[in-house]
Amino acid sequence: MNFSFSGKRIAGxxxxxxxxxxxxxxxxxxxxxxxxxxxxLKKVMGYDKHRIVTGETCVSDLAVHGFRHLxxxxxxxxxxxxxxxxxxxSPDHFIPPTSxxxxxxxxxxxxxxxxxxxxxxxxxxxxxxxxxxxxxxxxINKVALVNADVLSRKVSPKDKNSFxxxxxxxxxxxxxxxxxxxxxxxxLKMDGTQREALIIPAGGFRMPSTPETxxxxxxxxxxxxxxxxxxxxxxxxFNFVQVEVPPMIESLLQQAALPVEQVDYFMFxxxxxxxxxxxADRMRVSHERLPSNIVENFGNASGATIPTNIxxxxxxxxxxxxxxxxxxxxxxxxxxASMVMAVGQLGFCEIIDY
Amino acid sequence: xxxxxxxxxxxxxxxxxxxxxxxxxxxxxxxxxxxTLVSELDQSYGISIAGTDILPENVRNxxxxxxxLHKYGIAP
Numbered sequence: 001m002n003f004s005f006s007g008k009r010i011a012g013x014x015x016x017x018x019x020x021x022x023x024x025x026x027x028x029x030x031x032x033x034x035x036x037x038x039x040x041l042k043k044v045m046g047y048d049k050h051r052i053v054t055g056e057t058c059v060s061d062l063a064v065h066g067f068r069h070l071x072x073x074x075x076x077x078x079x080x081x082x083x084x085x086x087x088x089x090s091p092d093h094f095i096p097p098t099s100x101x102x103x104x105x106x107x108x109x110x111x112x113x114x115x116x117x118x119x120x121x122x123x124x125x126x127x128x129x130x131x132x133x134x135x136x137x138x139x140i141n142k143v144a145l146v147n148a149d150v151l152s153r154k155v156s157p158k159d160k161n162s163f164x165x166x167x168x169x170x171x172x173x174x175x176x177x178x179x180x181x182x183x184x185x186x187x188l189k190m191d192g193t194q195r196e197a198l199i200i201p202a203g204g205f206r207m208p209s210t211p212e213t214x215x216x217x218x219x220x221x222x223x224x225x226x227x228x229x230x231x232x233x234x235x236x237x238f239n240f241v242q243v244e245v246p247p248m249i250e251s252l253l254q255q256a257a258l259p260v261e262q263v264d265y266f267m268f269x270x271x272x273x274x275x276x277x278x279x280a281d282r283m284r285v286s287h288e289r290l291p292s293n294i295v296e297n298f299g300n301a302s303g304a305t306i307p308t309n310i311x312x313x314x315x316x317x318x319x320x321x322x323x324x325x326x327x328x329x330x331x332x333x334x335x336x337a338s339m340v341m342a343v344g345q346l347g348f349c350e351i352i353d354y
Numbered sequence: 355x356x357x358x359x360x361x362x363x364x365x366x367x368x369x370x371x372x373x374x375x376x377x378x379x380x381x382x383x384x385x386x387x388x389x390t391l392v393s394e395l396d397q398s399y400g401i402s403i404a405g406t407d408i409l410p411e412n413v414r415n416x417x418x419x420x421x422x423l424h425k426y427g428i429a430p
Contacts, residue, residue, distance in 0.1 A: 040365075041386055044393040161385065221384050234385050235410070242405025274389055278405035 002255055003186040005132040009178035010341075011142075012075060012348035015311040016066040016170040017298060018053045019353040027164040030157070031222060045165075046273025046292060050299025052152035053168045057354070058092045059148040060101045062170035065354045067106055067144075075348045076174055078106065082140040083113040085130055087123035087303050089332065090150045091116065102146070113140070120198065121269045121331025122188075123147050123303025124171075125339045128327075129186050131175040145173040147303035154200055156216060156225035161234055165272065167299020170354075171307035174347075185256040187248060188337035197236045198332045202227040237331070241275060244336050245328060246282045252326070252338045263340065264323040265314065266290040269330055270305045303329065310343070311351050318344040356398045358419050358430050365390050376414045388413055395419070401426040 024047040028038040042048060053062075063086070070076040086099040093101070099114035113134065119126045124147050131143040148170035155162045202213035213227040225231065245268075253260060266285055268276060276292040283290075291313045294305050301308065306327050310318065317323055322344040330336040356364075362371045369382045377383040383391065391413060392403050403426065412422045423430055 037386070037390075040390050044390055238405070238408065242408070274393065275405070278402070278408070281402040282404055282406075 001188050003129055003132075003188070004255075005184040005186075006181045007178055008132050008135050008184060009176060009180065010128075010343050010346065011174040011176050012070075012346050013174075013307050013310050014066050014070060014172045014348060015304065015308045015351040016062045016069075016172070016354050017051045017308075017351060018057065018062070018168050019051075020054045021049050021051055024048050024050070024164045028160065031160040033160060044274050046296040047165050048296040050165060050167045050295075051169065051301075052166065052299065053150045053354075057150060057168075059086070059088050059090055059098055059150055059170060060092050060105060062150070062168070062354050063098075063102050063146050063148050063172065064105050066170055066172045066352070067102070069352055070172065070348070071106075073348075076144075079109055080142050081108060081112060081144050083115070083131070083134050083143040084108070084146065085115050085117065085127055085134070085143060086146045086148065087117045087119045087127045088146075088148050089118060089120050089302060090154065099146075119332065119335065120149075120302045121271070121305070122329035122333070122335040122337040124173075124269075124306040125186060125327055125329045125337035126188065126335070127173070127303070128175065128339055129188065129337070132184065135175065135177055142174065142176040145175055147171045147173070147307060149302045149304060151230060151302060154228070154230045156223075156229040158216060158224035159219075159229065161221075161223055162230060162232055165295060165300050167295070167301035167305075169298065169301035169304035169308055171304045171311075173307055182342050183256065184339065184341040185252060186337065186339035187252050187255065188335070189244070189248070190336075191334045194236065194240065194334045197233045197240070197334060198231075200228070200230050237271075237334075238275060240334055241271075241330050241336075242278060242282070245279055245330055248336055248338050249283060249326065249328060252340055256340050258324075258340060260285065262324060263326045264289070266326045266328070267306055267309045267314075268328045270294040270309065271300050271331075302331065308351070311349050315349040318346045318349050321345055355430070358416055358423070361391065361394045361398055362416075364394065371416065374415065378410050378414055383413065391419075395423065399423065399426070399428045399430070401428060
């Protein structure tokens, strides 16, 4: 499914990271995993440090902290926001929507559309598409898009495939109408037949959490997790990404009539460095133009990795000018989505700690 | 140039890879090992194995790995 927009822009991006930092090497010691093997993985996959929340920190805590920073610094005015879109897989509650929780905690105006969308690693592109569609309305001039997750709280600490690389974060992206009519192109696909490749089996209405679903089980390969925990079929997800993402980007650039050389950076979701290098090689894009250093510095925080990629790697050029960015996310659903647009000059582009 | 067997032994020295026809089913290579194996093959032979070729059936035994390398013009 293709989308195109014009007269919209990203005004600024803020990343909020938990101050609590863990080390991959220290985590792997808990798995009785040979140090030499951990070192190889660290190099190949790019695992090193990751940020995760402590205690009962929720998505709204990270987001409210970020909004207060933006309001206090005068970077965004609360009464300018017409819509609040929250993309998360780890809501504060089933009911009410986390967007309403954030709106209420910040005392934002009532004349505002609050919306939650359950999405994961494709959530930044999905959120931008949704925000741009909202901006087609005369009554909506500015949208706050929040991509936030605290999924570390749902990952088994004894699952070495997921725990040492999971990250938590909240990103706030302000999207608004613009006089500039530069085209924005996007595409998106979903395949619900592969929905179990990334799943938290228990905790919803299909399989409510019980003492039984909290029992940690041996799932093989020295990994232990409960049905209440996140489960990822890593091989299936890896193959899905390698098969689907390169043709998606090719199709997007054709739609935009944009040669690959005219894209300044490919800002992709970052599950691990190995996967990104394989994508870059397949697309014949240099590794420098497809940054892969987010997972090694902060971990994989689902829909927050692309905006974190932007705030960590491109803050200076985007605060001072414009870049043509091709963004792509892929994961839960399964969902894969991409967007190419000019980004900058931004009013803010920074990372703060919670 | 390293042989395929040498690359495998470098990853999991505790196993005899000449005795198995399915390293994954026999528990000799886990998913992390497969990633490490592909990375080592890339480096050893100066190639970049496509992500779409990183499938269990392409790394399940020495013959399968050699066949995969043949696709990239390598005859180890």
